[in-house]
Amino acid sequence: MNRWRIARLVALKDLRIERRSKVLTNQVLPFAGVTMVMFAFALDASNLLERVAPGLIWLATLFSLLILVQRSFSIEGEDGALDALRVAGVDPVAIYWGKSIALGVQLAVLEVVLLIAAVLLYGAEVPVGGVALLLTTLLTATCGLACVGTLYGGLTAGFTGRETLLPLLVLPVVAPVLIGATRAVESALGTGGVALSEGWPWIGLLAVFAVAFGVGGALAFGPLIEEAT
Amino acid sequence: MTPSTPTRTIESPAEQVDRSGTGTFATRMLGIATLITMGWLVAFGLGFSPADRDQEEAVRIMYVHVPTVWLAYLAFTVTAACSGLYLFTKKHSLGFDRFAGASAEIGVVFMALSLATGMLWGRLTWGVFWQWDARLTTTALLFVSYVGYLAVRGLGGSHHQRAKRSAIIGLLAVLEIPLVHWSVRLWRSLHQEATVLDTDGNVDMDGLMLFSLFVGVVAFTLLYIWLLMHRSRVMAMEDQLEDQGLDRAIDARRAEATS
Numbered sequence A: 001m002n003r004w005r006i007a008r009l010v011a012l013k014d015l016r017i018e019r020r021s022k023v024l025t026n027q028v029l030p031f032a033g034v035t036m037v038m039f040a041f042a043l044d045a046s047n048l049l050e051r052v053a054p055g056l057i058w059l060a061t062l063f064s065l066l067i068l069v070q071r072s073f074s075i076e077g078e079d080g081a082l083d084a085l086r087v088a089g090v091d092p093v094a095i096y097w098g099k100s101i102a103l104g105v106q107l108a109v110l111e112v113v114l115l116i117a118a119v120l121l122y123g124a125e126v127p128v129g130g131v132a133l134l135l136t137t138l139l140t141a142t143c144g145l146a147c148v149g150t151l152y153g154g155l156t157a158g159f160t161g162r163e164t165l166l167p168l169l170v171l172p173v174v175a176p177v178l179i180g181a182t183r184a185v186e187s188a189l190g191t192g193g194v195a196l197s198e199g200w201p202w203i204g205l206l207a208v209f210a211v212a213f214g215v216g217g218a219l220a221f222g223p224l225i226e227e228a229t
Numbered sequence B: 001m002t003p004s005t006p007t008r009t010i011e012s013p014a015e016q017v018d019r020s021g022t023g024t025f026a027t028r029m030l031g032i033a034t035l036i037t038m039g040w041l042v043a044f045g046l047g048f049s050p051a052d053r054d055q056e057e058a059v060r061i062m063y064v065h066v067p068t069v070w071l072a073y074l075a076f077t078v079t080a081a082c083s084g085l086y087l088f089t090k091k092h093s094l095g096f097d098r099f100a101g102a103s104a105e106i107g108v109v110f111m112a113l114s115l116a117t118g119m120l121w122g123r124l125t126w127g128v129f130w131q132w133d134a135r136l137t138t139t140a141l142l143f144v145s146y147v148g149y150l151a152v153r154g155l156g157g158s159h160h161q162r163a164k165r166s167a168i169i170g171l172l173a174v175l176e177i178p179l180v181h182w183s184v185r186l187w188r189s190l191h192q193e194a195t196v197l198d199t200d201g202n203v204d205m206d207g208l209m210l211f212s213l214f215v216g217v218v219a220f221t222l223l224y225i226w227l228l229m230h231r232s233r234v235m236a237m238e239d240q241l242e243d244q245g246l247d248r249a250i251d252a253r254r255a256e257a258t259s
Helices: A003-021 A023-042 A046-087 A092-122 A128-156 A162-173 A175-189 A200-227 B004-020 B025-048 B057-088 B094-125 B134-153 B159-190 B207-258
Strands: none
Touching: A003 A023, A003 A046, A003 A092, A023 A046, A023 A092, A046 A092, A046 A128, A046 A162, A046 A175, A046 A200, A092 A128, A092 A200, A128 A162, A128 A175, A128 A200, A128 B159, A162 A175, A162 B134, A162 B159, A175 A200, A175 B159, A200 B159, B025 B057, B025 B207, B057 B094, B057 B134, B057 B159, B057 B207, B094 B134, B094 B159, B094 B207, B134 B159
């Protein structure tokens, strides 16, 4: 079986577990929603909310990412599933890609919901011209976040205290995604009069980030999970 | 195995460790040299060097601030290099891992010092403790990243597990630094606030000031080497103690079984 096929199987396995356990729809999405409401309480001014909506979308995404990563590796920790995969001789690069894809799909769903929440709650508007930039931003940022999340999730999998360590490790690393994606979405939505053309250079940053951590993660993941048991 | 064999093997290395400590002739000489240059730094930094025309007495903070920044970056470079050496050499020597860990610890301490002294200097010169300048923001994120690196070292597991895991994190941090710096610089260039002073300090420097700075860099570099040698030796002892602790527990159980 080639690597891509195995990755697809791993991704489908994760998504099937997700569909049956409904952690994303019953826990993570409501958490992200309540975060958006809390932001509104903290920044009590409707015009301010519209101004900072793009940043809040990505902050809520990052917080939810931490929960999704922990979930993604707690299903592997139960019954030693990750060890079983390794013992069965499954290529670690394929596991990495598979889990990243599954995480990316869940993140994409989450981001779309958060965007809708921003439109409904914060009065953000999506101009027709900005849709292409918006979708490209969502795609590239999601790839980067999924790669980093899976890498650091694998690193801390199977250790006590990982719940507290993961945010400390992940948040400084994804700072470029927060900056780049926020600016790109700002210009896609035209927040504060930012021109559409200003958004595209940020896509470059997001793409470099995704490629760097995609390649680095694929190289490092094998040695990491070998040692994690 | 007779009960007397384990007791002999346990106690002899422990006694040896007790007597030797982490100091050697070389580290003692280095320690004395560090103290002397530190004394020089105090004399030149606080005494001989003149006050600055614009920054006045606040310029003296620079004689500590610049060396601590230099030392933190040196320490993180050593951490990355030793992480690479651990991962990519065939022997996978734990010595490299201990150097990487010791260096990161020293780097974190000195980065905290340089952030603190930088803030004090900023308050006196710019009027604020913090500027959302690219260099400051990158430094702060770098500091947090290495605090994370130290936390990963504390996760537990065998020595080689710790070494491999932290070496990978150490190398990923190198991947992360340019990305963070690039993004923060772009962010700042679009949202430039009021005039930020030239943080390079590219003013015509008085000869004596430059010399004081040079003394500071030498003194702190010596301090770094001294700390690194001691800390990595202490780490080696900690590892040894852990290994012996396990042996001792096994031997104690064995002794219980035979008695």
